[in-house]
Amino acid sequence: MSDSSKATIERQAAAALANLQALAENDPAVYSALRGEEQRERDGIELIPSENYTFPEVLAVLGSVFTNKYSEGYPGRRYYGGQTYTDAIENLARDRAKALFGCDHANVQPLSGSAMNQAVYLGLLEPGDTIMAMDLSHGGHLTHGAPVSHMGQLFNFVRYITDPSDGSVDFDQVRADALRTKPKLMLCGYTSYPRDIDYAAFKAIADEVGAITMTDASHFGGLVAGKAMKNPFDFGFDIMTTTTHKSLRGPRGGMILCRKPFAKTIDKSVFPGLQGGPHMNAVAGIAVTLEKAQTAEFRDYAAQVLANAQALAQGLMAAGVKLVTGGTDNHMIVVDTMLSFGLDGRTAEEALDQVQITTNKQIIPDDPNPPLRPSGIRIGTPAATARGMKEPEMTQLAGWMIRCLQTPEDEAVLNAVKAEVETLCQSFPVPGI
């Protein structure tokens, strides 16, 4: 690093310190919540599969002057002046996304995963059109047409289900339903499903009925980037969406990747169709993330996320814990807590919260219980792996979880496990904190 850039960084560090001091002085309530969250993330084990610790470089650009800038439009065609650096950042992000995922076009402006999916549906379809997607209790996301979501009200969603014993999809049934309902869009992807997708089978059916093929890789975009999971573009898929803050470890946001014939429609749908100004601090964070995601270190990370999920699943199953589909092929595990421990998911989540292991209650396929008191929990390894935890720690974690869930009322057990969790966390610092 040159002397002048060292001096610049020192000036910036002094500014960052002054900014924090101003926050602590002028808004102690927000400052103390910030410190509390930091401590929570440091002293507990994050097992929610959609969460992660972002890269320190991403934290640096998120709290930067890019948040000040309006950049409606796209690089070279903006509605405001002063775009030298925002154009550079967005071009970097788009080019890196195309190279990493091997696709023709990338839109990095969606403000979240939900907005990115809305932009695809609203841009490519007419209200009332049919979309085929995974059943919600079998793992589909809210944005895949939940009745409470606007998209569920605007489009006609037809469902496919999985066999909960092994996670398999009955493609004869999918084909028959597709031939009958003529979907315009066939959507794969999930928010709570521990297996991979048979892209070739979906693509063959979509081709037969003339449907657009889309994967919502929100959960596993980072694992595709890290070459640990299959890439839908290798199977001729038209569109892939992904959040940028889950397995990819970037800032909160969404990306739409697509083949060339869809590029113009997708861009118009994001802006001016759905959104105004993009969050350029997040776009800068996406650019940084994508540079990280093409390194050998990130490929090691992605492989370790899967290896850790295997170790955690084995540790649980060896003690007789029942997992939905009987295991995992990805970063995620769905535990049937009702069958395994006689506990609903909410009680299990709360017991684990007490020992600072964070999970989320989860409906399981055809769950007889309501979403706020479902029959399971969902866990995953991206965040723990980002701290450097490996298979031995996963085996330990499985043991601790079992002890808590077997005796969720026993304060002595909970306190003992909590102390062990805190000790382990001290050996695995959180990146960027």
Ligand SMILES: *Cc1c(COP(=O)(O)O)cnc(C)c1O
């Ligand atoms: C997380 C997720 C989303 C939505 O992302 P948000 O940023 O929370 O809006 C969409 N689809 C799937 C499959 C997801 O898992």
